[in-house]
Amino acid sequence: MATRAARLSAEPAAGQAATVRGLTRSFGDRRVLGGIDLDIARGEFVALLGRSGSGKSTLLRVLAGLDREARGEIGVDAAVAVSFQEPRLVPWKRVLANVALGLRGHDPVGRARAALAEVGLTKHLNAWPLTLSGGEAQRVSLARALVREPALLLLDEPFGALDALTRISMHRLVLDLWERHRPGILLVTHDVDEALLLADRVLVLDEGRIAHESAVPLARPRHRDHHDLVALRAGLLRRLGVDPEETA
Numbered sequence: 001m002a003t004r005a006a007r008l009s010a011e012p013a014a015g016q017a018a019t020v021r022g023l024t025r026s027f028g029d030r031r032v033l034g035g036i037d038l039d040i041a042r043g044e045f046v047a048l049l050g051r052s053g054s055g056k057s058t059l060l061r062v063l064a065g066l067d068r069e070a071r072g073e074i075g076v077d078a079a080v081a082v083s084f085q086e087p088r089l090v091p092w093k094r095v096l097a098n099v100a101l102g103l104r105g106h107d108p109v110g111r112a113r114a115a116l117a118e119v120g121l122t123k124h125l126n127a128w129p130l131t132l133s134g135g136e137a138q139r140v141s142l143a144r145a146l147v148r149e150p151a152l153l154l155l156d157e158p159f160g161a162l163d164a165l166t167r168i169s170m171h172r173l174v175l176d177l178w179e180r181h182r183p184g185i186l187l188v189t190h191d192v193d194e195a196l197l198l199a200d201r202v203l204v205l206d207e208g209r210i211a212h213e214s215a216v217p218l219a220r221p222r223h224r225d226h227h228d229l230v231a232l233r234a235g236l237l238r239r240l241g242v243d244p245e246e247t248a
């Protein structure tokens with residue numbers, strides 16, 4: 001099959017934040033992504049699960065435009081923002097300056113301040129990044145992504161390093177921000193429950209392909225012991241090669 005060069009600047013299909021067809025990515029002889037087809041609609045929340053090394057971060061980096069070596073048809077809205085597991089703040093700039101960094105257009109500092117208020121960090125505008133807790137730093141990272149008003153927000157394990165209680169409050173915050181701004185979201189996570197509590201659709205990446213997809217047609221906020229979620233969880237865990245009984 002002929003593969004076309006990536007067209008990262010291509011527009012996604014109408015109504016979509018991202019449209020990907022036949023995306024492949026190899027490192028040397030090793031093909032990590034072997035023909036990904038993926039649509040993320042505007043305003044849709046999609047979670048991506050997969051075993052360690054299955055290529056989740058690679059896919060996310062391609063969508064973010066950070067990896068230009070992939071092949072296939074890749075249409076991503078120009079307004080794309082990313083937040084990683086480690087917040088990647090500039091240590092010698094205060095919180096407000098971190099969020100305003102590189103912003104163009106009208107009143108960057110005012111917009112940065114408003115984004116920080118949305119994530120509940122008004123008190124920390126002048127703090128240095130290294131003085132923040134993990135959860136606070138992750139909120140700054142989210143504010144920095146949001147202030148760009150992305151049509152597509154890419155989240156790479158953003159809560160993976162946080163303690164359980166902070167993670168729960170971050171879930172609430174992300175849902176709140178998503179409902180207010182309605183970007184398309186692709187959330188990479190190892191946590192099946194996180195995927196089921198947040199996403200409209202959960203994808204499983206395996207052997208370089210989207211091997212499975214579960215729709216989660218439940219209103220939010222969701223409860224992890226809801227019987228539909230229990231059944232979906234068991235199915236997803238099996239897809240990931242885990243015995244659901246072991247994690248009960």
Ligand SMILES: Nc1ncnc2c1ncn2[C@@H]1O[C@H](COP(=O)(O)OP(=O)(O)OP(=O)(O)O)[C@@H](O)[C@H]1O
Pocket residue numbers: 027032050051052053054055056057058059
């Ligand atoms: N720059 C690179 N050079 C060579 N190999 C790479 C590179 N980036 C990723 N890989 C390989 O591609 C595979 C997929 O990596 P990736 O980080 O996308 O997996 P992942 O699903 O995000 O894993 P994890 O859940 O552990 O974060 C891994 O085997 C990794 O070693």
